[in-house]
Structures are given as C-alpha cells and as structure tokens.
Amino acid sequence: MSAVTTPDPQGDIVSTPSTTHADPRSGLPDAPSGVMETVGLNVYYGGFHAVHDVDLAFGRNEITALIGPSGCGKSTVLRCLNRMNDLIPAARVEGSVNYHGIDIYGPKVDPIEVRRRIGMVFQKPNPFPKSIYDNIAYGPRVIGMQVDNMDDHVERCLRQAALWDEVKDKLKESGYSLSGGQQQRLCIARTIATAPDVILMDEPCSALDPIATSAIEDLMTDLREDYTIIIVTHNMQQAARVSDRTAFFTARPDETTGNRTGLLVEYDKTSQIFENPRDQRTEDYISGRFG
Amino acid sequence: MTSRRNQIATQAARDVTLAQLDGSNRGGQWKGAVFKAVLVLCITVAIVTLVAVVLQAFFTGLPRLDMNLIRNMPSSIDRSTSGMQSAIWGTVRLMVGVAVTVVPLGVSAAIYLEEFADRTKWYVRLIELNIQNLAAVPSIVFGILGLAFIVRGPLDLGFVVYAGSLTLSLLVLPTIILTTREAIRSVPGSIREASMALGATKWKTIWKQVLPSSVPGIMTGTILALSRAIGETAPLLLVGATVFVTYNPDGFFEGAFTSLPTQIFAWATRPQEEFRILAAAGIIVLMGVLIVMNSLAIWIRNKFTRTW
Ligand SMILES: Nc1ncnc2c1ncn2[C@@H]1O[C@H](COP(=O)(O)OP(=O)(O)OP(=O)(O)O)[C@@H](O)[C@H]1O
Ligand SMILES: [Mg+2]
Numbered sequence: 001m002s003a004v005t006t007p008d009p010q011g012d013i014v015s016t017p018s019t020t021h022a023d024p025r026s027g028l029p030d031a032p033s034g035v036m037e038t039v040g041l042n043v044y045y046g047g048f049h050a051v052h053d054v055d056l057a058f059g060r061n062e063i064t065a066l067i068g069p070s071g072c073g074k075s076t077v078l079r080c081l082n083r084m085n086d087l088i089p090a091a092r093v094e095g096s097v098n099y100h101g102i103d104i105y106g107p108k109v110d111p112i113e114v115r116r117r118i119g120m121v122f123q124k125p126n127p128f129p130k131s132i133y134d135n136i137a138y139g140p141r142v143i144g145m146q147v148d149n150m151d152d153h154v155e156r157c158l159r160q161a162a163l164w165d166e167v168k169d170k171l172k173e174s175g176y177s178l179s180g181g182q183q184q185r186l187c188i189a190r191t192i193a194t195a196p197d198v199i200l201m202d203e204p205c206s207a208l209d210p211i212a213t214s215a216i217e218d219l220m221t222d223l224r225e226d227y228t229i230i231i232v233t234h235n236m237q238q239a240a241r242v243s244d245r246t247a248f249f250t251a252r253p254d255e256t257t258g259n260r261t262g263l264l265v266e267y268d269k270t271s272q273i274f275e276n277p278r279d280q281r282t283e284d285y286i287s288g289r290f291g
Numbered sequence: 292m293t294s295r296r297n298q299i300a301t302q303a304a305r306d307v308t309l310a311q312l313d314g315s316n317r318g319g320q321w322k323g324a325v326f327k328a329v330l331v332l333c334i335t336v337a338i339v340t341l342v343a344v345v346l347q348a349f350f351t352g353l354p355r356l357d358m359n360l361i362r363n364m365p366s367s368i369d370r371s372t373s374g375m376q377s378a379i380w381g382t383v384r385l386m387v388g389v390a391v392t393v394v395p396l397g398v399s400a401a402i403y404l405e406e407f408a409d410r411t412k413w414y415v416r417l418i419e420l421n422i423q424n425l426a427a428v429p430s431i432v433f434g435i436l437g438l439a440f441i442v443r444g445p446l447d448l449g450f451v452v453y454a455g456s457l458t459l460s461l462l463v464l465p466t467i468i469l470t471t472r473e474a475i476r477s478v479p480g481s482i483r484e485a486s487m488a489l490g491a492t493k494w495k496t497i498w499k500q501v502l503p504s505s506v507p508g509i510m511t512g513t514i515l516a517l518s519r520a521i522g523e524t525a526p527l528l529l530v531g532a533t534v535f536v537t538y539n540p541d542g543f544f545e546g547a548f549t550s551l552p553t554q555i556f557a558w559a560t561r562p563q564e565e566f567r568i569l570a571a572a573g574i575i576v577l578m579g580v581l582i583v584m585n586s587l588a589i590w591i592r593n594k595f596t597r598t599w
Contacts, residue, residue, distance in 0.1 A: 084488060116490030126481035129504055139489040142499060187485070194489055 028244055028269065032059030035228045036081060036118075036198060040095035043076050043085065049254070050076050052263045053095070056247055058198070063220060063229045065239035065270065068249030069285065073262025074232045077249075078200050081230065082118035083111040099198075116143055119196035123203040125183035127175030127190075132158075132167050135175045135186055139194040153193065161189035162219050181212025188219065192227070199223065201231040205238065217242050236286055239270065246273040248282045345578070352571030360572055364537045365554065370565035375573055378554035380539040381452065381532070382521060385550055388456025388543055389463065389520050394513055396460070397467030398502075404468070405475040406497055426465035433462045434526030442530050450531025453543040455550070458530050459523060463516035470515070474508025475501055507595030514588040518581050524552040551577050 037057040043050045051073040058064050066074045076085070083104060085091040096103040104114045128135050136154045140147050147153045154171070158164040163185040167178070175186055184204055191199055201220075205213040213235075220229055220242050233239050239246050247267040251260040266279045277283045363374030408415045437458030441448055448454040478501045486496040528534075533547045534557035540548040549557075551573060558570035 082488065084484065087484065087487060112490055112492055115488055120488040122481060122484065122488075124481060126479075126485045128482060128485065128500060138486075138499070139491075142486070142489065142491040142495050190485075190489070 028062070029059070030269075032057045032062060032064075032245060034058070035060045035100065036230075037098050038077070038080070038095065039098065041077065041080060041097065042094040043073065043080060044092045044094075045088070046090040048259055049261045052261045054249075054264045056264065056267060058228060058230055059245065060228050061224055061226075062244040063224055063231060063242055065243035065246045066230065066232045066249065067234070067236065067239050067246060067285075068262070068265075069251060070234075071260060071262070072249040072251040074249055075202050076262065078120075078202055078230065078232050081198070081200055082115050082120055084115070084120060086111050116194060117196055118198040118200060119191040119194060121184070121187050121191050121199065121201040121204050123206055125180055125187050125207065127178070127183050127186050130175060131172050132175050132178070132186060133171040135190050136193045139190060143194055145194060157189040157193045158186075160192055160223070161185045162215060162222075163189055179212075181208045181215065184208060184212070184216060185219065188216070188223075192223070196227070198228045198230065201229065203232050203234060206234065213238070236274075240274050243270045246270045248273060248277075248279075248285060250281055250285070348571045348574045348578070351568055352573070352575045355565075355568050355572040356575055360569075360576070365535060365549075365557075366537065367535075370563065370569075373565075373569060375551070375554050375569075375576075377536045377539050378549045378551045378573070379576075381536070381548040381550045384452045384540050384543060384548065385455050385459065385527075386517055386521060388453050389459045389517060390513065392456060393460040393464055393467050393516065394509070397464050397512075397516075398471050398509060400464075401468045401471035401475060402497060402502075405472050406493070406501070422465050422468055426469070430462055430523055431525045431529070433458055434529030436461065437526060437530040448544065450533070450547060451544050452540050452546075452548045454530045455527050455532055455548065456543070458526050459520040462523065462526065463520050466516040466519065467509075467512050470512025471505065471509050474505035474512070477508070478504045507591050511588045511592045514584050514591070518584040518588075521580065521584070522552055522577065524550075524556050527553055528556075551580075 034057045038054050041054040041056075042052060054077055056064075056077075066077065068074055079085045080093055080097055085093060093105060096105055098104070099114070099118065102109070104111075128138060130138065133154055136157050137150050139145075140150070140153065155164060155168075158167060163182060166182060167173075167186075170177070175183065178186060184207070188199075188201075188204070205216050208216065217238065220231070223229060224244075231239075231243065245268065248265045249262050250265050251262050253260050266273065266277060266282045268278075273282060274286055277286065359372045360374045361376060361379065363369075363372055364376055365378070366373040404415070404419065408418075410416065410419075437454060440446060441454045441457050442450060446454075446457075448457075482500050482504070483496055486500045487493070491499070527550055531547070532550050532553040534549065534553055536547050536549040538546075540546050555570050555573040555577065558566040558573065561567070
C-alpha cells in the first residue's frame with residue numbers, strides 16, 4: 001500500500017504514513033488495510049476544479065476523519081465514495097475510487113449496487129416522512145434484502161444505534177416526532193439496516209447538542225467493530241476523540257483563475273496529526289491559527 | 292467634563308434620529324391613502340356583485356329546490372315537477388371519465404418533466420412553455436378540437452359521454468400537470484438523497500418517497516381541475532351534450548347525454564317562468580357542488596401540507 005503519499009502540485013511529497021509512532025489504540029496498523037482507496041481523485045463541478053489529486057486509503061474497522069476549512073472539498077470527496085455525486089448533473093469525477101480493489105467508477109459498475117454497500121449519513125437529519133419502524137424497514141424492503149423477521153431486524157438496528165430504549169413504545173409514530181439527536185440516530189439505524197460495509201458520515205453531529213453528539217460518538221466507536229467509518233467533521237476534538245486516522249484538506253487558490261481547489265495536505269494516524277503534524281498548514285489549522 | 296460631553300452627544304444623536312425617523316413631512320402620503328381606497332372599492336364591487344348573483348339565484352330557485360329536481364327527468368310538459376336527473380348522472384359520469392383519464396396522464400407528465408426531462412433541451416422548454424399557455428386557451432377551442440379529433444376524426448367516438456370527458460380532460464390537463472409539478476418540487480432533495488443513499492433506484496425513490504409525499508398536492512390539484520371541468524358548458528355543447536335528454540346515459544361509450552351546466556343553459560334560454568326557476572335551482576345545485584369541492588381542496592391542502 002503506497003497510496004497514502006500525496007505529491008503536491010509543486011512536486012514535493014507532503015505526506016507519508018508514519019511507521020515509527022506507537023498508537024494509543026493498540027493494534028492499529030501503520031498503513032490502513034485498504035477497504036477503499038482513492039487514486040488520483042479529481043472532481044469538477046462544470047468548469048470548477050473542486051478537488052485536486054486526492055490519494056487516500058481507508059482501513060477496515062477504522063474511523064477515518066476528514067478535516068479542513070470550509071469549502072476545501074471534504075463533502076465532495078465523501079460523496080464520491082458512494083457515487084452520490086452522480087446525482088449532481090454538473091459533477092465530473094476523474095481518477096479512481098477502489099472498493100476491494102474494484103474501481104467503482106468502472107464501466108460495469110452499477111451505482112445503485114455501490115450505494116447498497118457504502119451507506120451514508122447526512123449532515124442534517126433527514127428521516128423519511130414515515131413511521132420510525134418504516135424508516136428502518138424501508139431500506140431492506142426497497143433493495144429486496146432477505147430479512148427473516150422484520151420486527152427483529154428493526155429492533156436490532158435501533159439497538160445498535162442506541163435508540164431502542166427511547167423509541168420502543170412508539171415505533172408507529174412519525175420519525176419527525178423525535179428530537180434532532182434522536183432523528184440523527186434514526187438515520188444511522190436506517191443506514192445500518194441495509195448492512196453496508198462502509199458508512200460515510202458528513203458532519204453527523206453539526207446540528208446536535210453536546211449530549212447528543214457524545215451519544216453519536218460512542219455509537220461510532222461501537223460501530224467500528226463491524227463497519228468501516230469515514231466521517232467529515234469540523235469539530236477538531238471530535239476527530240481527535242473518535243478517529244483512528246485523520247486526513248487534513250485545505251483549499252488553494254489557482255494562480256490563473258483564482259478558483260479555490262481543494263487538496264489533501266496530510267494523512268496519518270490521528271495521534272500523529274494532532275501531536276506531531278508534519279505540515280505547517282496542518283499545525284496552523286489544528287492549533288486554530290487558520291480556517 | 293467627559294460625562295457632560297457624552298450627554299450632549301447622546302442628546303444630539305437622539306435629535307438627529309428623531310428628525311430622520313419623523314415621517315410627517317414625507318411628500319405624497321395621500322397617494323397611499325387614495326390607492327388603498329381604490330383597492331377597497333374594487334374588492335367591494337366584486338363581493339357585492341357576487342353576493343347579489345348568488346342571492347338572486349338562490350331566492351329565484353328556492354321554490355323548486357325539492358326532491359323532484361333530483362328524482363325526475365327533465366320534462367317540458369310537467370314543468371312544475373320537472374327534474375334534472377339525467378343531467379346529474381351525465382355530470383357524474385363526465386367527471387369520473389375526466390378523473391380516470393387526466394390524473395394518470397397529468398401525473399405521469401409531471402413526473403417526467405420534474406424528474407427526468409433535461410431542462411437544457413429546447414424541446415423540453417418548449418413543452419413547458421406550451422403547458423402554461425394551454426391553461427389560458429379559451430375552452431371553446433378545446434370543444435372544436437374535441438369535435439374534430441375525438442367525436443369525429445381519428446378517435447371517432449361519436450357523441451358519447453367519454454368524448455365529453457376526453458375533451459374536458461384536455462382542458463384541465465395543464466392544471467393537473469402544474470399542481471403536480473409543484474407538489475413534486477416541494478419534496479426536499481434530502482429525502483431523495485436519503486433514499487438513493489440506501490441503494491434505492493431512482494424509480495423506487497419516486498414511487499415510494501416522492502409520490503406519496505405529493506399525494507395531498509395532487510389531490511388538491513385534481514379537485515380544482517374537476518371543479519373547473521364541472522362548470523364548463525361551451526366545449527360540451529360542441530361534443531354532443533344534448534340540451535334535452537330524458538334518460539340517463541347508458542354508459543361511457545354509448546347514448547346521448549347531458550350535463551348540469553348544459554341543462555341549466557337549456558332552461559335559461561326558455562321564455563317560461565317555470566324554466567327560469569328551474570335554471571336557478573340548477574345553479575344552486577351546481578354551486579353547492581362547487582363550494583363543497585373547493586372547500587375539500589382547501590381542507591386537504593391545509594391538513595396535509597407538510598412543512599419540511
Ligand atoms: N453541487 C455543487 N455545484 C457546484 N459547486 C459545488 C457543489 N457542491 C460543492 N461545490 C463547490 O465545491 C467546493 C467544495 O465543496 P464541499 O461541499 O465539498 O466543501 P466542504 O469541504 O464539505 O465544505 P464545508 O466544510 O463547508 O461543508 C466548494 O467551493 C463548493 O462551492
Ligand atoms: Mg461539507
């Protein structure tokens with residue numbers, strides 16, 4: 001795995017995986033095991049170059065955090081990982097995103113199948129205007145998943161999302177009757193209901209209070225046992241608390257057009273990024289001097 | 292010393308603000324008053340006229356607002372007990388025909404335009420523009436179209452109920468398409484994204500999320516469209532709603548038919564006093580149906596409109 005080196009457009013190597021530092025999370029391998037990786041990922045919105053040459057590898061049963069200032073393309077990269085960017089007509093993706101070694105932008109790949117394996121939780125809780133039960137059952141039903149007993153399945157998903165005790169008596173009520181934090185956990189439960197392999201989360205706690213946030217963070221740590229999680233966050237403490245690896249992005253204005261194109265600055269174990277960043281820009285950002 | 296200066300400064304700022312906020316010397320304030328008076332006058336004229344027409348019809352028609360009106364067939368001999376059963380059944384059949392035709396057609400068109408059509412293509416924009424224009428075409432034009440293409444011409448249905456339904460369907464198709472598009476558009480993108488992110492196909496997302504959320508809007512649009520269709524007279528006269536039918540329509544595809552507004556039209560053109568009263572009674576019935584339909588539409592809209 002050499003995918004984690006990122007040549008800067010200027011030509012110097014800006015990041016290499018650490019091989020020497022011990023990690024607080026015991027057993028975290030130095031290089032991610034590579035469930036997913038992006039190779040030379042470039043994204044354009046029409047003529048606007050949003051993301052430049054991103055090479056990242058995401059490890060199995062790890063939480064990877066994407067951080068960086070607003071507009072640097074974190075959401076854009078995340079949405080490329082399950083082809084949600086296909087829904088934006090102007091978006092164009094170059095390079096490849098490999099999932100178990102298969103390029104999900106390859107000619108034979110069906111984006112629907114990709115999304116069944118790589119689920120997504122959005123920034124704003126977006127439950128369906130249906131009952132809590134149907135919010136969970138919708139995914140398995142709509143993709144024709146074999147479920148022995150839907151009631152049990154719904155319960156299992158809600159338990160996994162740490163929501164069961166709060167909603168077990170009102171499964172028939174609308175998903176909108178829940179609080180924001182509960183809605184977000186419902187959305188997480190809905191995402192794991194289709195048994196994905198990878199879960200993408202785009203600022204899942206940005207609309208939530210500290211208590212709900214901490215509930216979701218605990219949940220992420222639990223879910224790591226079974227899933228590969230990639231999370232975008234603006235909350236530095238959150239990245240430091242929950243993630244195993246952190247990728248720092250920034251936006252650099254193009255000399256000729258002035259467009260701010262996002263690029264990957266540094267990618268490493270979270271402890272490394274926060275305690276001993278290699279790049280000055282990373283250090284400035286995490287110490288609050290920038291962004 | 293400083294406090295004294297502060298006081299003066301505060302006082303000065305206050306005076307200036309007061310002078311600026313004072314609106315009494317603003318020129319042309321009377322213009323606003325005149326404008327308002329004109330508006331009030333307009334709305335008064337409109338309301339008074341409406342109430343006068345309704346009351347006039349009501350008091351004229353009241354004596355014949357009885358069971359005979361519904362039970363009996365139109366008759367020119369027994370004027371005092373003549374009814375309009377054939378017209379009521381004709382209208383019911385017409386509306387059923389319109390509903391089963393126009394709802395699937397209009398909703399499909401709206402789904403295509405909202406979800407699939409590429410709006411950068413010139414022909415899509417042309418279609419959109421024409422749908423809007425179609426809503427403003429005089430109804431008699433649809434009558435002529437119906438006569439040429441539905442009663443005769445390619446479809447050749449003859450003067451039957453369904454020919455009337457089809458003609459009225461064309462007339463209200465733009466209403467259904469526009470209201471359905473509005474309803475589809477109001478379903479937020481985040482719901483579609485959530486469904487797609489779970490691995491649902493676009494079609495499943497539309498069918499299971501977008502359409503169910505649009506049903507109240509579609510229903511409201513349908514009722515409003517039907518209430519426009521139910522009062523139409525001119526196009527029906529062209530496609531065969533006969534002014535005097537003494538039996539109920541045999542079916543959608545056979546036999547002569549009449550409708551409430553055509554029956555009212557027939558009575559209103561007769562010189563005899565009894566027919567004038569009958570016409571007024573018919574108007575009351577028609578207006579009652581319309582009020583019920585519109586109230587239903589408003590009720591559905593208020594009850595089910597979701598604030599996302
Ligand atoms: N649908 C779109 N159409 C056009 N440009 C877009 C679109 N979505 C994002 N962009 C642009 O791409 C760039 C990256 O956006 P992106 O949403 O990925 O940033 P982000 O890092 O997630 O920012 P934030 O932290 O504010 O969420 C921005 O300059 C943005 O204006
Ligand atoms: Mg974002």
